[in-house]
Amino acid sequence: MNTFQFIWQYIKRYRFQYIAGIITLFFVDFFNIFIPRLTGAITDGLAASAMDMGGIRKHLLALFLVGAFLALGRFFWRYFLFGAARGIERSLRDDMFAHLEKLDVEYYNEHKTGDLMTRFTSDLNMIRMAIGPAIICVFDATVMAVMVIGQMMFYVNVKLTLLALVPMLFICIGEIYYGKVMHPKYKERQEAVSALTDYVQESFSGVRVIKAFVRERAQMYGFLKANQHTMEKNLNVVRLQAIVMPLLDVIIGLSSLATLIYGGYLALTGEITLGRFVAFNQYINMLVWPMLACGDAINMFSQGSASIRRVQEVFNEKPRVYDTGRLLPADKIRGEITFSHLTFLHRGHSEPTLKDICLEIKAGTTLAIIGRTGNGKSTLVNLLLRLYNTKPGMILIDGRDINTIPLKDLREHIAYVPQDNFLFSDTLKSNISFGAQGQEMDAVIRAAKASCIHENIISFPDGYETMVGERGVTLSGGQKQRSSIARALIKDAPILILDDALSAVDTDTEEQILRNLKDNRQGKTTILIAHRISTIQNADLIMVLDEGEAKEIGNHASLMAAGGIYKDMFEKQQLEAAIGDKRRALQHSQVPDYASRRLFANHVGKGTGRKAKKGGNPR
Known part of the structure; x- marks a missing residue:
């Protein structure tokens, strides 16, 4: 599926809003072209003294009604088209989140969180601009240009109109080339923004490690480097815009000057009336908008196209873990x-x-x-x-x-307590009941008591409504573990x-x-x-x-009798525990440090000696 097909499936969902918006925009443009004719008619009537106050009031009322319709029409086309673009942005975000939830953990092992966050925010914003304002710019510019050129040719003068159109050909050719050059630059910029976002996200998540290892300065240097890289990619875009946009203004200015001089000459020679010359100048000003709008639209399409490809990359990833076709429900x-x-x-x-x-x-x-x-x-x-x-x-x-x-x-x-004891930035009650929504408070308290966290929770000022910081940072390591255990126990899974x-x-x-x-x-x-063997020695297996x-497989007694790896681990842990107890006892009785070290050395020597006799290496 190419880029256009991918985004078209979302545009089709909002096709009626797009149709309503485009029809409204068409009528706005259509009525807009009558304003120069009305002002031209007033000018000619006043210049020739052929219009009385009644005629002036009639034309002014017509101008007022056209202006009122334009104001109302502009509200509605914005409501329809901008609303559709926002709706597509929301649908894309919903679908991307749902798709990411289906992907297996290997995908997250290989892709950074900051990059995914950029696709959810910056890239979707660029897509919204491409399917909203950019489409409006293209349609409005095209319709307005055709209507204005038609009015200029039939109402004012053909030769003057052809003179005004010459610069537009150069502008169109230049903007097509400009769009092709800008596309890769926009993609590089988005990738740089993703890298910067990921760096910042990791730095904030790991701020405790950074402080513990006194790496603030090193992280700052890394941030400056990433930020500089992002700025350079942005400057690559801005430099090209700085050349193209002023050049566009110069061409438009020269075009307006040429038509003004030639139009003034035609008015002086009587080939066109003064009122039509005034109307022509207004039409020229109305043509400036389509020329500028094309440049803006190409910008937005280039950015949007690069972002669509980045979002499409996510959708192109297929989950490797999924339900196959030969499933049998497992009720129990x-x-x-x-x-x-x-x-x-x-x-x-x-x-x-x-x-x-x-x-x-x-x-x-x-x-x-x-x-x-x-x-x-x-x-x-x-x-x-x-x-x-x-x-x-x-x-x-x-x-x-x-x-x-x-x-x-x-x-x-299956109830699961992972190694990292991840907790959400929510209340303790919500975290414990996460896997069993709808459970009563009594069930939450029973699970908390079973995991020995209840007494800690009720000692907090807000009790079970205590907010847990991001990833549970406001709790100690033991409190996080016990909260995770409570979350698993409340499921009462087999x-x-x-x-x-x-x-x-x-x-x-x-x-x-x-x-x-x-x-x-x-x-x-x-x-x-x-x-720790003390944790598992009473297990059945x-x-x-x-x-x-x-x-090795067995229970504690059989594995100890086998005299293999398990027994070796048990004896080592027992030795380490004994050494720790002796050290604490010596410290409590204030025995000199050299005696403590001597005792520790003797125990270690005995332990390594016993292992050496068994043929093992000291560990």
Whole structure:
């Protein structure tokens, strides 16, 4: 679909408004050409002393009525045409947002937020100008020029009219060339604005990191560079406009001067009357508008065309995760999960993130997944949510291939607490009830109590109506995590996923939340991802992921007995905890620093010695 076809499908939705606006604009232009004739008639009547006061009043009344009609007509064509352009802008924005929601997470991994925001704002504004004011300029200029030229030829003088038309030919040829040159410059400018917007958005989102690392000056230099680049791209546009627009004014001025001299000569020789010469000058002034309007229209069309292509790029992206044609509704999901030789390769990667994962999880089981960072734990649960596609048969839920379950049904039966604990800039109540709209306040409070955040919330001045800052910045890390857990618990879904959701809470709170989960989720499947073994040691089933493979599967006792990776991780964490306890005890009793360091060194030495005997490397 080319650019014109793309935008035409939106213009067709508002075709009746466009038709009404264009018809109104036509009549406005038609009545507009009578004003010079009326003023010319008055001039001739007064010059020849052939018009009395009654005739003057009659012509003045006609002028008043024409002016009143023009004022009313200009209101209506603006209402229809500008309203249609605003409507198309809104429809485009609605459709683009809906389309972006359908795109998979890989798209957002590859495209910056600032660039998308520019397409939603600046680019859509340029499109609105192209399908609103630009269309008005073209139609108005064309109709006005034809009507005015016709009046000039038949009412005034043919030779004088032809003289006035010569510069218009040069202007038309020049403006066509001007539009072709401007198009790539406008596209470069929009891309520069996108880059600048993205830089600013990232800088504001990461302002705490910038301040913590004292990088304000470096960020400022980066901003100045991006801003300078944007200014240069804008100047490329402005420089060309600075040459073309004054040159256009010069040509129009010379044309007006030539016709004024020649028209004055014709009036002096009596070939045309004084009134017709006055009318001709008014017609010349009316022709200036079409000449200028063509330049403005080409500007707006060039900008709009570049922006349409940028918006069209978004619509041309196709979602990779979507419902296939062989779907079976899933009214009730029990929560039984099977991974059958699950292998997954991220787009652009050369090595699989997950390799041949095989595991059967009965409904009501608590599965814990543990492993080093970057070993595919989050990818595994993202595949369960179908944020990425898997090959048929690799993931089964209740014995059904996950690809045959409608996305809406699948995700409605899964509650998810992501790693980043994203919260919206809204009240705590709205954030907790986000995934279960329509829930009563009692349900919100129950979920908050289960996630151990209720006491914190009621201590805030506004309680559950407390506004959360952007991405939850006004809350602590632990409060954000517990609010995210409450948001998941209120869904009461048969499958609950907690992706490292307890890393920012203290040990006592963690134990209380885990007890609440055990009580509240009887018979429901829970998947826990964690780095602390204390978080997951009571799980029914534990899977150890290492380099994308399920190296060990079992419960805490069986994995400890196996003496593999899990036991090694447990002993290391126990050692680290013991060292931490000893250090705190020594600090509390005010033992000299050198003794604390000596004790710490002895413990570390013993730990690394034991690992060395096992043949492992100290970590």
